[in-house]
Each structure stands twice: as C-alpha cells, then as structure tokens.
Amino acid sequence: MREIHHPELLQNYLQTFEIKPILNDELLPYLTLYRYDHGELICTQGDPYNHLYLLVKGKLKIFNTSPEGRTLILSFKTPLDVVGDIEYVQGTDFINTVEAVSEVHMIAIHHRWLKKYGSDHTPLLKFLLNVITKKFYVKSSSLSFNLLYPVEVRFASYLLSVCFDESDALYSGKLSTSHLIDAANLIGTSYRHLNRVIQHLSREGLVERHKGFIEVKNREGLSELANHRNIYEK
Amino acid sequence: MREIHHPELLQNYLQTFEIKPILNDELLPYLTLYRYDHGELICTQGDPYNHLYLLVKGKLKIFNTSPEGRTLILSFKTPLDVVGDIEYVQGTDFINTVEAVSEVHMIAIHHRWLKKYGSDHTPLLKFLLNVITKKFYVKSSSLSFNLLYPVEVRFASYLLSVCFDESDALYSGKLSTSHLIDAANLIGTSYRHLNRVIQHLSREGLVERHKGFIEVKNREGLSELANHRNIYEK
DNA sequence: AAAGTTTTAGGACATATGTCCTTCCCAACA
DNA sequence: TGTTGGGAAGGACATATGTCCTAAAACTTT
Incomplete structure (x- = not known):
C-alpha cells in the first residue's frame, strides 16, 4: 500500500x-x-x-x-x-x-x-x-x-468472474493453478471436490487443464451452466 | 388484514x-x-x-x-x-x-x-x-x-426459532407436522431429507415424533447442535 | 363397515461433497 | 546424477442430500 x-x-x-x-x-x-x-x-x-x-x-x-x-x-x-x-x-x-x-x-x-x-x-x-x-x-x-446450485455451477460462475477482467488481457480466460485452493475456499467447497468438478468440466470440453493454469475453452457454455448469473461479480 | x-x-x-x-x-x-x-x-x-x-x-x-x-x-x-x-x-x-x-x-x-x-x-x-x-x-x-453447516444443524436452529415464541405458549416446543413441508423448503432442503434428519434427532433424544406434531425434548441439546446460533431469528 | 382417496413416513438408489491418504511430478540441493 | 521435499492430482471410502417410488395411516365417501 x-x-x-x-x-x-x-x-x-x-x-x-x-x-x-x-x-x-x-x-x-x-x-x-x-x-x-x-x-x-x-x-x-x-x-x-x-x-x-x-x-x-x-x-x-x-x-x-x-x-x-x-x-x-x-x-x-x-x-x-x-x-x-x-x-x-x-x-x-x-x-x-x-x-x-x-x-x-x-x-x-x-x-x-x-x-x-x-x-x-x-x-x-x-x-x-x-x-x-x-x-x-x-x-x-x-x-x-449457493443454496440452490451445486459447486459445478458456482465454479462456472466464478471462472467467468475471475478470468475475464477486461483491464487485464494477459490473464484472459485463464486461472492460475496456484489459485485453485483459494478458489475452492472462495466457492465454499474443498480443494478435492473442486478438482473433481474441473475434471468433469474438462471432459465436457468447457475448460482445459494445462501445466500451471486452467483455460476456459467455451465461455458461452460456462455461462449457460452458470445460468447466466455472475454471482461473484460486483 | x-x-x-x-x-x-x-x-x-x-x-x-x-x-x-x-x-x-x-x-x-x-x-x-x-x-x-x-x-x-x-x-x-x-x-x-x-x-x-x-x-x-x-x-x-x-x-x-x-x-x-x-x-x-x-x-x-x-x-x-x-x-x-x-x-x-x-x-x-x-x-x-x-x-x-x-x-x-x-x-x-x-x-x-x-x-x-x-x-x-x-x-x-x-x-x-x-x-x-x-x-x-x-x-x-x-x-x-447455510454454506458451512448441514441440514441437521440448520433444522435445529430453525426448530428453536419457530417453536419458542414467548407470546404463544400453546405451541411451545412443538412443530405441527403439517408445517414440515414448509419447514423443509424454508431450510433449503427436501421434505424427504428433513424426515431423515428428524429420525436422526429422534434417535439422539433431541426431539420426539408424535401424531400431528414434533416435540422438542432437549432444547439445550438442540441449541448445542445449532452452535448456539439462532440464524433464523430476527 | 368397505372401498377409494389423500396424506405422510420411509425404502432404494443416485448424486454431491468431504476426508484422508497415496502417487506422481518437479524443483532444489547435495 | 541421485536424493529429498513440497505441491498438486487423484483414488478410496464415508457422509450428506436429492429423486422417485412404495407402504402405511388417516380420512372420505358410499
């Protein structure tokens, strides 16, 4: 500061x-x-x-x-x-x-x-x-x-919020792996379960797991999954 | 009105x-x-x-x-x-x-x-x-x-809130069975699961199931279970 | 009272999620 | 180059919860 x-x-x-x-x-x-x-x-x-x-x-x-x-x-x-x-x-x-x-x-x-x-x-x-x-x-x-939707939906919403800060084009569509534990806590679930969810999203082709980060492959699909609600935004 | x-x-x-x-x-x-x-x-x-x-x-x-x-x-x-x-x-x-x-x-x-x-x-x-x-x-x-505690804990808190309105001694410690579906919705769970939880609380001796209503048997125990938080109060 | 209808509790099974632990990978270091 | 330590991913199993359906009870109607 x-x-x-x-x-x-x-x-x-x-x-x-x-x-x-x-x-x-x-x-x-x-x-x-x-x-x-x-x-x-x-x-x-x-x-x-x-x-x-x-x-x-x-x-x-x-x-x-x-x-x-x-x-x-x-x-x-x-x-x-x-x-x-x-x-x-x-x-x-x-x-x-x-x-x-x-x-x-x-x-x-x-x-x-x-x-x-x-x-x-x-x-x-x-x-x-x-x-x-x-x-x-x-x-x-x-x-x-939070009460109505499972972690998968919440994580989709979270990904959209955190990966698309217009002012930061570098990170566009990517979430650093090192932030995953944070992300899990933030969503209100365990790291283990978040990994499971990522595997699942991966199989659906919505995201891809790379060394060091997770990449959004299908922004529209995620938005769909999240019911178009950016709950973590603002 | x-x-x-x-x-x-x-x-x-x-x-x-x-x-x-x-x-x-x-x-x-x-x-x-x-x-x-x-x-x-x-x-x-x-x-x-x-x-x-x-x-x-x-x-x-x-x-x-x-x-x-x-x-x-x-x-x-x-x-x-x-x-x-x-x-x-x-x-x-x-x-x-x-x-x-x-x-x-x-x-x-x-x-x-x-x-x-x-x-x-x-x-x-x-x-x-x-x-x-x-x-x-x-x-x-x-x-x-809601995010941190399971239905059992939330229901305990709910029971304490709804069953002990000082101004209504008649219902003290009792929850009419007809309100159970309501209660489930209110807590954010299914009726089915609420029944399971009641069974469990019953086995623990915290509540008793009677014809037409559920009776709180151990107010202190429930309060303990609810972490002493009357989340639905006020 | 018998038959049908509605209400209520609970069985069976599937999914969601948590906990603990193991394995694998990579980096730092001897 | 082999060793070690740490972090990350995933396996195994337990618990929490949802969905669908059935059985039992209560209530209505005849």
Whole structure:
C-alpha cells in the first residue's frame, strides 16, 4: 500500500464518479488516495474500523473466514464501490477481509472526519443507503445461488468472474493453478471436490487443464451452466 | 388484514418503540395501523412496492421463491422491525414474501408520503441505514451458516426459532407436522431429507415424533447442535 | 363397515461433497 | 546424477442430500 500524492488524479476520480456531490466541502481536504498491488490486503476481518474507502480503480475480492477456519468468498467489486460502509454505520470492526485482485486505487476518508462532518449530510446518507441496499440485493441472491446450485455451477460462475477482467488481457480466460485452493475456499467447497468438478468440466470440453493454469475453452457454455448469473461479480 | 382504528394504541406503539423521533410531523397523519392473523400474507414477492411497514407486534416470516420453484426462508422478524425498507430505497418491487406467524400489528406508511415528507429527513435516513445494515449482517451470517453447516444443524436452529415464541405458549416446543413441508423448503432442503434428519434427532433424544406434531425434548441439546446460533431469528 | 382417496413416513438408489491418504511430478540441493 | 521435499492430482471410502417410488395411516365417501 502506498499513498499517491497526485491531486489531479484525485480530482479526476472525484469527477468521473461524481463523488463531490455526496461529500460536503469540509470533508474534501481529508481525502487520501491509496494504491494497492495485486494480492495486497486493504483490511482484514476483525481489524478496527478506521477508514471508509471508495474504490475508484481495479478489482477487489471480499471474503470471510469462519470460526472453523473455512474461507468463503462474498463478492468481487469494481468501481465505483464502497468498503467500510456497513462498519461505518454500525461502528463495528471489519467483518470481512478485502484483497486487491489487480492494481487498485482507493480514496480513503478517516471515520473521525466522516463522523464530524458527514453524519448529517443528506446526500452522503442517501448515497450510503443506496450502496448498502445494493449490497443487500447481491448478498441476498448470493445466498439463494449457493443454496440452490451445486459447486459445478458456482465454479462456472466464478471462472467467468475471475478470468475475464477486461483491464487485464494477459490473464484472459485463464486461472492460475496456484489459485485453485483459494478458489475452492472462495466457492465454499474443498480443494478435492473442486478438482473433481474441473475434471468433469474438462471432459465436457468447457475448460482445459494445462501445466500451471486452467483455460476456459467455451465461455458461452460456462455461462449457460452458470445460468447466466455472475454471482461473484460486483 | 384489517385496519385497526385505535389512535391510543397507535400512540402507544409510537412511544414504546420511539418511532416519533425518526418521523417528521408531516408524516404522522398518514400512519395506519393494520392487523394480520396467523398465516396471512403482508406482501408477496413481485408485488409493487406501496407501503413501508413497521412491525410493532407479533412475528413475521420472510421467504423467497426461486425461479425453479424452491422456497427459501430468509428470516423471522420481531418488533421493532421494518418491512419494505430496501424496496423503498431502491424503488423496486417486493423481493420477498412476508407472512404473519402469529397475530401481527404493523404500522404502514404509503411511499407517496414517505417520498414527499421523509426523503430528506435525517433521522429517518439514519434509522433506515441502521436497520438495513443490521439486515445485511443477518443475511451475511445466514449465508455462511447455510454454506458451512448441514441440514441437521440448520433444522435445529430453525426448530428453536419457530417453536419458542414467548407470546404463544400453546405451541411451545412443538412443530405441527403439517408445517414440515414448509419447514423443509424454508431450510433449503427436501421434505424427504428433513424426515431423515428428524429420525436422526429422534434417535439422539433431541426431539420426539408424535401424531400431528414434533416435540422438542432437549432444547439445550438442540441449541448445542445449532452452535448456539439462532440464524433464523430476527 | 368397505372401498377409494389423500396424506405422510420411509425404502432404494443416485448424486454431491468431504476426508484422508497415496502417487506422481518437479524443483532444489547435495 | 541421485536424493529429498513440497505441491498438486487423484483414488478410496464415508457422509450428506436429492429423486422417485412404495407402504402405511388417516380420512372420505358410499
């Protein structure tokens, strides 16, 4: 993580995503722009809540570890999105871990200033309401999806989400083998079972197993299998 | 459903749950008090959004039916809680079906007035933020719970939620057999499998099967099995 | 009461998934 | 070049759950 001292870029982001209208002017001096590299953690489950983050560039992975030590993916996020909103409203520690999937830029606001200047600012409140209700929808459909469909379908959806980041043509259609254990945890299954599922998808010609990575051979077919639902996206 | 013309009772509820501070005075004349009986539907998935409801008495069951026709329980609610908040913020149709489990009293506000008088009322916005983030937490832990634990554990949790409504001593510790199919759908499993699980719980002495109902024999044991998590509560 | 009908529990079998362990491959190193 | 260690894939078996069907029970109708 590195701070980016680059007022023009910050202004640029503020304009692109129309962030200014939702903040009051007193808050503007307290915005900081940060950069995270692929794999870096923005925050970890249980961390005390400090900043509200606005994701303005890149892709985030949100996940959670259960008391038993199993890891569950919750979602992927792309701009514009917010991290720490729920925690800000409830004043609680972070409930999830947030990791950068690609190079990521985030605008951070310390909760001190947010409480001081923003807690009665109607546009901000409305913005948060809007963002959080959307998160609720996503969570809600994710719940149904997980309960209703087997791992194969979930993995298809996951593959589509993780392998086709437009901003990263290199990895297009490929999933590095070293991420398979992660992937299994993220989908909510075991590594062993994921392998079984990959074998099966392989036999169906939807993916191909190569040394070091898995390649999507039939994107349409996977999408079909996943019921056209990108449950892990956004 | 019946309207209750009873200004004192309404006032009483407004006070008990400290509702007045979150509403502005212009809204007060537009509050209506409704009563629903056991089994009645307050709203059905897909219904256009009309009212925001405040649950002030009784217990609600929230569920959702998938495209494939399977029914999933989402939560139970007790006072004070809100129905239609997400829909109000997003301006969308109802995403879930809401059913009265016991006799229920709800205060309804038509969205017309809410938009007109409440959309910039900070205390209301904050109240909604608070309620919705709590719902998010519940949904979030529900997701993990369902993904991590087998039906037996979920059913134990369900039994504890549904069989011990303090306001309904008659049904204490009992689940009517006629509700078993419902229960299965609600937990996200098949009727067949639920029966298997009941057999098993029976052999363990946690519940007993009688003609017409299932009786909880060992509440503590069930709670233990459910990891002390009342996932379907609230 | 007898016959038919509906409801409810459970049998049989298939599929989905988890756990544990073994084998194989490759890289690092002696 | 042989050895060793680690990681990745897959075999074997157990458990969880779904689907379809049957048997038993309860309820209706004649």
